[in-house]
């Protein structure tokens with residue numbers, strides 16, 4: 222669906238389509254343990270978050286040069302634009318690359334070659350959010366933040382991703398304090414596989430302004446009430462939840478109940494190359510399977526811009542919001 226929307230939960234490494242993975246493997250002479258794209262696609266049967274993460278990190282081996290990151294980001298921006306994405310706040314995982322021996326500058330400069338010209342080339346404004354791997358140490362996260370200081374003109378905020386359970390937000394208290402002191406915006410994955418208490422901790426200890434996923438808040442009515450009262454945006458990813466089995470089937474996704482409860486929900490794609498769809502595909506899926514009305518879909522689109530980090534360009538935000546109100550659902 223091409224309703225104008227902002228994508229707020231998108232891991233750029235999760236946009237690596239099998240065709241591009243093989244192209245980059247050839248270009249960089251990296252051996253992939255799959256014969257072809259068809260065999261690779263067959264590996265996209267996930268049991269849970271960890272089984273996905275194993276493949277996600279494995280395929281990153283093909284990303285080696287600035288040009289690779291530029292090509293990856295341009296491929297995503299073209300696909301996103303075709304599905305109505307007007308603004309994208311893009312996650313990347315610096316540690317997943319630096320631990321393979323890449324320089325942080327290779328990743329940031331490469332992504333920036335695409336992002337810096339994205340408004341002109343794709344009609345999509347962008348922000349970059351650097352995520353810490355929560356299953357790595359807090360020390361490694363702090364070193365990553367320090368290494369990113371030369372690039373802070375290109376990085377809007379910090380996030381927290383990778384294996385959630387057993388790695389509560391509090392582990393990263395000092396890193397988030399340091400990020401705030403540098404003027405960075407703060408978000409974190411919480412309540413995807415982890416308990417509702419991680420959502421509360423992300424708000425109270427890390428000071429996050431948005432919660433990525435936040436799905437499991439529905440198990441705690443007092444938390445739902447708080448999220449509604451404080452208008453905390455949640456970046457939901459419905460197709461991701463089905464593929465990673467945090468919900469059994471899309472028809473049982475709590476999105477309608479969450480909207481009815483008054484939560485500020487947004488719909489996003491997470492890792493679209495792996496989970497079967499980009500932002501517009503996620504909108505299509507919730508419309509068809511959950512029967513959301515056009516006004517509910519408009520609310521989701523509106524929320525995406527309201528929850529975006531466009532404070533430095535309120536004029537652009539206003540323009541996007543006007544596009545949402547003018548959109549005619551077919």
Ligand code: HPA
Nearest residue numbers: 232382383384410491492
């Ligand atoms: O859905 C996700 N959850 C946590 N970490 C991730 N890293 C990429 N995608 C994800």
Ligand SMILES: [Zn+2]
Nearest residue numbers: 230382410491
């Ligand atoms: Zn995610």
